Amino acid sequence: MGAAAIRVVHSTRSSRIGVAGFALLFVMLAAAPFWAERSDLRLLVEIFTYVALASLWNLLAGYAGLVSVGQQAYVGLGAYILFGLAIFAGINPVWTIPIAGLISAVIAIPVAFLIFRLRGHYFAIGTWVVAEVFRLLAAQIGPLGGGSGISLPVATVTAIAETRQMREFLIYWIALALLVVILGLIVMLLRSRYGLALTAIRDNETAALSNGVNVTRTKLVVYVITAAGTAMIGALIFLQKLRISPDVAFSVNEWTAFVIFIVVIGGVGRLEGPIIGTIVFFLLRETLADLGALYLLMLGIVAIGVMLKAPKGIWGYVADRFGWELFPLARRVERRDGPPP
Amino acid sequence: MASILTLDGISKRFGAIVIANDVDLAVKKGEALGIIGPNGAGKTTLFGVITGTVPPDSGCVTFDGRDVTRLPPDQRCRMGIARSFQIPQPFGGMTVFENLVVAAAFGQGRSEHDVYAQSHDILERCGLAAKANRPASSLTLLDRKRLELARALATAPQLLLLDEVAGGLTEHECEALVDLIRDIRKTGITIVWIEHIVHALLAVIDRLVVLHGGAFIAQGDPQEVIRSPQVNEIYMGIPADA
Amino acid sequence: MEWVNTIVQGILTGGLYAMFAAGLSLIFGVMRLVNIAHGDLIVLAAYVALVVTETLGINPLVSLAFVVPIMAIAGYVLQRTILNRTLGDDLLPPLLVTFGLSIIIQNALLEIFTADSRKLNAGPIETASIEVLPGISLGVLPLLQFVLAVAVIAAMQFLFYRTATGRAFRATSDDQPVSQLMGLDNRHVFALAMALSLAIVAIAGVLLAVRANFDPSIGPARLIFGFEAVIIGGLGSMWGTLAGGIILGVSQAIGAKIDPGWQLLAGHLVFLFILAIRPQGLFPKVQ
Amino acid sequence: MPEPLLDIRALDAFYGDFQALFGISLAVPANSVVSFVGANGAGKSTLLKSIAGLMPAKADAITFDGEAIGDKPAYDVAKRGIALVPEGRRLFPSLSVEENLMIGGQLGRAGPWSLARVYELFPVLFERRNTSATALSGGQQQMCAIGRALMANPRLMMCDEISLGLAPIIVRDIYARLPQIAAAGITLVIVEQDVAQALKAADHVYCMQEGRIVLQGRTGDITRKAVSAAYFGV
Amino acid sequence: PANAQSKVIKIGNVSPRTGPLAGFGEADPFIIDQVKGILAKGIQSGGKTYSVEIISKDSQSNASRGAEVAAELILRDKVDLILASGTPDTTNPVADQAEVNEVPCITTNCPWQPYFFGRKGDPKKGFNWTYHFFWGLEDIIASFTALWDSAPTNKVVGGMFSNDADGNAFGDANLGFPAALPKAGYKLVDPGRFQLMNNDFTAQISAFKAANVEIVTGVFIPPDFATFWSQAAQQGFKPKIVTVAKALLFPSAVNALGERGNGLTTEIWWSPNHPFKSGLTGQSSKELADAYVKAANRPWTQPIGFQHALFEVAIDTLKRAKSLDPKAIRDAIAATDYQSIVGPVKWTGQPVKNVTKTPLVAGQWQRKGANLDLVITANKPAPQIPVGGKMELLS
């Protein structure tokens, strides 16, 4: 059989439907300022940021096998960069978002060299300690409020756009754009050689090395991209919150544990997982948050329940059951002379 | 003919166990070399030294005229050293075909699309084409061993290190494997093969070395080496009356 | 002399960390389970002790006779009903489930006991001290805590490496199906390990409750030091965990002496430094 | 015919939706040596795992010493005196060699096998008794795995491809000792790729193909040719 | 329906009900119930009758969640007025959201400096939408020094300031204790800001011993104070006076210290003995505290008065508002002149724009039978509040 007799396909029918669906959804969301309420916009921004954080974490843990419980380091870093640049350099907060991404990428490189020496659980704890170090260092920066925290001056916020409405729209669109860019980048990355290398490393690092995969560089690329993305989202989140303090900016619960909840509930190692997980998370929060302690109690129970009943997450369960895949990454070989796909 | 691989004064020990004590070895281009030795002699470890997963205590490894002693495994692979693992190490979450694509794309440093056809060809040669879209984790032992071999081939090696690829195969399967390795040889790839299934080994190799106690205690013509009393005593164990 | 005092007190703090870490180290060594709820379980133990001392009117240190078995049983049940089902090669499920457990415990305690700050009174022993050298007084309670930590760790080390139970722990942790072939019921073995871990948690909880105020939310704060102690020591090495705790305690004390702002930071930096040099920890027993 | 030690009736086994065994029935008399041969993927390992309790089965599909054990968990089966030397050795990496052996003996079943006897059988294990089991070479690991199973003093010992990866001298050695093990009162079930070896060692041989037994017979009555024919499914 | 809807006034309230600061919000259900009872018939404002809806949310003691629920109240529930209380972690994020979203906001239960400067407020400009009433650092310094003046000491003070909003404010080099104490004739030993949830205070204790400190002051959270206080005893450090904020606020925390809680001193914002009456319910301080103790079956706490006053001020404001336009409500807040259960509330531009102060005294936890009771022992900064006893030295 000759070389021409095969072809390799990525997509399935459900994935083509999926892509069309996403395009439609994007158009609808982009137009949200014209049909949604102010409160909906704000909620959507929050949802976008969680989808982005979860997708980035999923890239790191689910694809690169780097289970980090310290991504709050970059959320906080991005946020502090935004506050620092906006307050002291007078830069428009909107522009500080990409700068936060860049600076964090640079900072992530030496951090990676340190924590890449650790494996598995040690890596997880190591990332957490690094985030603690970031938090404690932030608490030592007096001009940014030290341990007390600081608010973004009202003038800085109002300078973003002329009217309150324009400002809200602008932030909404930035959030949407950031999410689309991050998701797009992840899909592209995973469909590229890097995606292959990542899956290989996750499955068997020794074998990957022996097959010519530069393991360290591949992981580094993913780590740095994740750090940059997480930092930009962090900056955006705190542009919405207007106030920062080390405990909040580097909160392990909020920016990592809940994110892990989301990814695992949705389905880890699948691109759809973080989206499904975020929807579930927000549904729970919107319906139950006013119950206070009971709400958190129930959140814990849901997380444990999903983990025990559907360990591959909700999307994993559905995908296995019905063979759905919205973003297929597998490369299937088909024979040209065989039955049509 | 020039040596493609030389080991110069390699020493390696794990605590009190001496794997290699100032070992020298030269493998000629195009040669098929067999390595035997008692269990635990250090054969697999030697492969680790050659591929870069096990750092030697001293000595140097030269491949294709370059000192590679300090290079990481992935770089050595791209230079043309490929190995199969004694205990198969598939990328379990990927399909068989993707396993090959990884090896071909990264082992040769080529783009993914360029290696599709080639990867599929190798799968056919190794008898895995029918299972191309199956997850590698679902393969049986035989197929895993085939996959090991196929992946090593996909990196387009100059030097192929095989670690007990015939173990656990039936006679029939073993014969097919021997044919395949012979074919590979014909394409000019140098082969170093560790095997306990001696008859399979003898069917392929030109030269046999015996590793024992940290040194090559015998080497040369396979038939002669295998019949030598020393090798019989420590390795074959054929009783005198047989 | 002031420096000597700093270091000695740091060592005593190290005893506290080692106490927190001992239970973690045990289950980490046996099950590779990173128990995020460990800190909350310590707080839970403190509340159990509170209820026991209040209903029986006994000294908190005596209440250990009740709290230890109660927590051990809780650990056995917890492992059999929930945690056993999360174990495997993947480190995420236990991470997630114990995190869920952590918020469940915190919020359940809040519902039951409110956010009030509580403390157990052990009487004059709390403030008693011995002056070992002029200028250096050691609190009896921290000293007791240190001695208890050493004793617990010595017992664990012995159990782990010298007894059939310890062997069963390690074998089951390596390969569950095969350990079953050896006649070991893996679910039972793990549950025993968790029971033991929570027995240690009970001791840590009572000491915590005597040492300082507690409320439902303080569990996670010290958890990270426990993990650090385990990792600095190396997987599977109980003495390593003690050493890890002491290293942390002393580095923090020295950091604090330089500037209180550097106290916690110093501990973390030393942790990262050690791992950069020895990623497997100081005295690893297991790969 | 005396009551068989192990009696299997209509045993099925599944991996998810995939059926690996189809209605296997056979009987293993006490103090016999039985071997299974068959191509890769025939289901030999699955059969042994089912007997050992590592695969779900119906209670009465497997009877051992008169008791239905099909639904018993593996640790319970082990207590009754069935030991398995698993495919791929599967030693405990965090235990030393000696501890690996000791854990095999932790059920405390009485019998001839002790640490000393195992070391006598495999002297190299004695030399390396204090090292971690992972630091053994493949062959040494296999010896350790056999020793570990022996330490349980089982009544039935099942060996899954014990010659895999062993130097010929060791293979010969082990097979030379099987009669000795059998003579000590252990019934043996051996899975082997090498037909000659299987025929030589066993009293009774079963040929498996795609989850079914396609040929069986006493080793005296069955020819190597017949086995080969069944083996390759021709 | 549009007409009916316009007759509802919505008040949003954010306080910490769960998490480490839950003590601050614990009286809210009681207070809201009481207020709802009074407002059952609605309120008169601008000649119309409105029914009042109070939507209360939990900040979970977390600034991030605080910002989130504030945004929800403003954007989704469209509240007309937003209230927040209970340390900067809740007041500041809520006030920030109100400010940029242009919704009137009143806050309390947080010293004014961390509120004002922590929000990057400019004393010249102030804020447009957000108002605060409470006391400030100058008051706490004055009441602490008044307390210390009443007993003979060597006037060497050890400062324990945590690295959080309160601790940094207290320890601020210009506005806090370090600048003020020397002026009052005290010498301050300040080893530096410590991180919360500390396990070892040896460094500070050694420094205090070396400097012969007789008075300890500062801000702690309860677990940290308990650790400090037992370590002090173990390491042989015996100050004569210990006056700390926050950690000794709640009776539960002090009672938990057992005998070691007796004699500790702290600031008093409000107590049942305060000579103020609620302009809304007519209750005296004592009556309010008793009603709470009866309803909740828990001891009274200082935040109760302020949580109550917050609703009082809010309702007073709404009654005076010319319309439900945010600006009208904001103007009504600015024009407040009200007698609350914690004293008069009137924004006069002092100490800074948008902030007004309530009186502060200091006192000592003293054993009265089985429990410790907080007795006012120094009232120099606010003589209208009567003292109830005399401070005793610890050793």
Ligand SMILES: Nc1ncnc2c1ncn2[C@@H]1O[C@H](COP(=O)(O)OP(=O)(O)OP(=O)(O)O)[C@@H](O)[C@H]1O
């Ligand atoms: N864990 C598993 N999951 C799914 N399928 C499996 C699994 N293990 C084995 N199988 C399948 O069950 C069938 C029987 O496998 P088994 O391992 O019993 O064969 P075997 O005769 O022992 O072969 P070998 O000689 O390769 O060891 C094979 O088709 C195999 O693919």
Ligand SMILES: Nc1ncnc2c1ncn2[C@@H]1O[C@H](COP(=O)(O)OP(=O)(O)OP(=O)(O)O)[C@@H](O)[C@H]1O
């Ligand atoms: N990481 C290690 N640490 C300590 N000892 C090791 C390590 N790896 C291998 N060894 C030891 O080195 C020796 C050689 O092992 P190796 O696997 O190379 O043998 P081998 O010749 O391939 O044997 P086999 O034919 O059984 O596969 C063995 O005694 C083994 O125990």
Ligand SMILES: [Mg+2]
């Ligand atoms: Mg080998």
Ligand SMILES: [Mg+2]
């Ligand atoms: Mg098998």
